[in-house]
Every structure is written in structure tokens, then in C-alpha cells.
Amino acid sequence: xxEVEQDPGPFNVPEGATVAFNCTYSNxxxxxxxxxxxxxxxxxxxxxxVYSSGNEDGRFTAQLNRASQYISLLxxxxxxxxxxxxxxxxxxxxxxxxxxxxxxxxxxx
Amino acid sequence: NAGxxxxxxxxxxxxxxxxxxxxxxxxxxxHVYWYRQLPEEGLKFMVYLQKENIIDESGMPKERFxxxxxxxxxxxxxxxQVVRGDxxxxxxxxxxxxxxxxxxxxxxxxxxx
Numbered sequence: 066x067x068e069v070e071q072d073p074g075p076f077n078v079p080e081g082a083t084v085a086f087n088c089t090y091s092n093x094x095x096x097x098x099x100x101x102x103x104x105x106x107x108x109x110x111x112x113x114x115v116y117s118s119g120n121e122d123g124r125f126t127a128q129l130n131r132a133s134q135y136i137s138l139l140x141x142x143x144x145x146x147x148x149x150x151x152x153x154x155x156x157x158x159x160x161x162x163x164x165x166x167x168x169x170x171x172x173x174x
Numbered sequence: 175n176a177g178x179x180x181x182x183x184x185x186x187x188x189x190x191x192x193x194x195x196x197x198x199x200x201x202x203x204x205h206v207y208w209y210r211q212l213p214e215e216g217l218k219f220m221v222y223l224q225k226e227n228i229i230d231e232s233g234m235p236k237e238r239f240x241x242x243x244x245x246x247x248x249x250x251x252x253x254x255q256v257v258r259g260d261x262x263x264x265x266x267x268x269x270x271x272x273x274x275x276x277x278x279x280x281x282x283x284x285x286x287x
Binding site: 167 | 230
């Protein structure tokens, strides 16, 4: 099993719809989790941290499921500007942080 | 509070030359990470440094690549005798600690001709 795994997509979703993607991780001792977004040819930008109790920021909700070892990102009322690649990041131990390969999202007008 | 700074933003080198990429972390950040991204591919971790120490270089090619983060000054990623396959975007990120969020610089786009 890969250390951090994401469905590469692309997810093609109509504007206004709700979309969710998961990211699985293999190390049960992983400590910190984050979602980043990356636009084409730009640097990744932090979207949100993922806390044990979940985290919501406007239309975005991130959750952690430790029992099944995955994190999720839910986007409600999707906008055209949400089109990007979403990267899952896991701190798997004290000296190691792993980026997933990303899930591509296309919001269709 | 300035973000992570990288320079140059674009670098063109001929095969066999050396490339030096610089990264100044955010103020208060002592952890620096370098990543490489080939066109249409994901980020690939290269190296993780703290001041004067390389913590994890498991993603660095064994030859021609080196990185440092001196006590004073920016972190440097050095590529000797560049080849066409080194053409990529090189991103630097910094964080306060490993468990904290990483903030990325705008990247250096290296083109080897």
C-alpha cells in the first residue's frame, strides 16, 4: 500500500454541485494532515488543516477517519474557480511528510 | 510578513552548466523543503533541511544534486552538470516545525537547453 494515495481523477463536476474526494494513508501513527490546492503552473497553496474533530471553512469541509485511515475533502456549491489539483499531505512521522499525487477537479459551466 | 521567496523565477542553462536555486524561508521558519515537479506530474519530495542540517535527503538524486541551509542566508539547491531531464519547476517550502503547515514559494522554472 502506498504511503499516501489519491484518486488522480479528473473529476468533472457541474457548477453548483457537491464533490468529495478521499485520501488514504498507510501509517496509523500519522500525526498531521492537510489539504493543498495547486493551480496549473503555480505553487501549491494551503487550503486547510485537517483536525481530528473535522474542519469547516465556508464551502469546504475536511474530515479525518483514523479507523479507516483516510482524510476527505468536501466542496459544496462548487464554483468554476475551484478547478484545480487538490493535494493531500500527511505527516507520517517526526521527520517525514508526504504529498499525495493530487486529484484533478474540473468544474464545468 | 514576506512569504517564501525563491530566485531566480526562471533559469536557463545549457547542458553541462551549473544551476543554483535560492530559497529564503518565511520569517520565523527554520524548516525548509525542496520539491521538483516535472510537467504534467505531481510534486516529488527532494530534501528536508533545518539550519545547517540535512534531515532527510531520500528524494535527492545521488549524483550532481546537493542542498544546504547555512546558518546565515538562504537555502541553496545546487545542480551540477545539468542535463535536459533536469528541466522542471523546483519549489521550496518552509514551516515552523514539521507538524505545521508548509508554505510554498513561487518556484524556479529551470530550462536546460
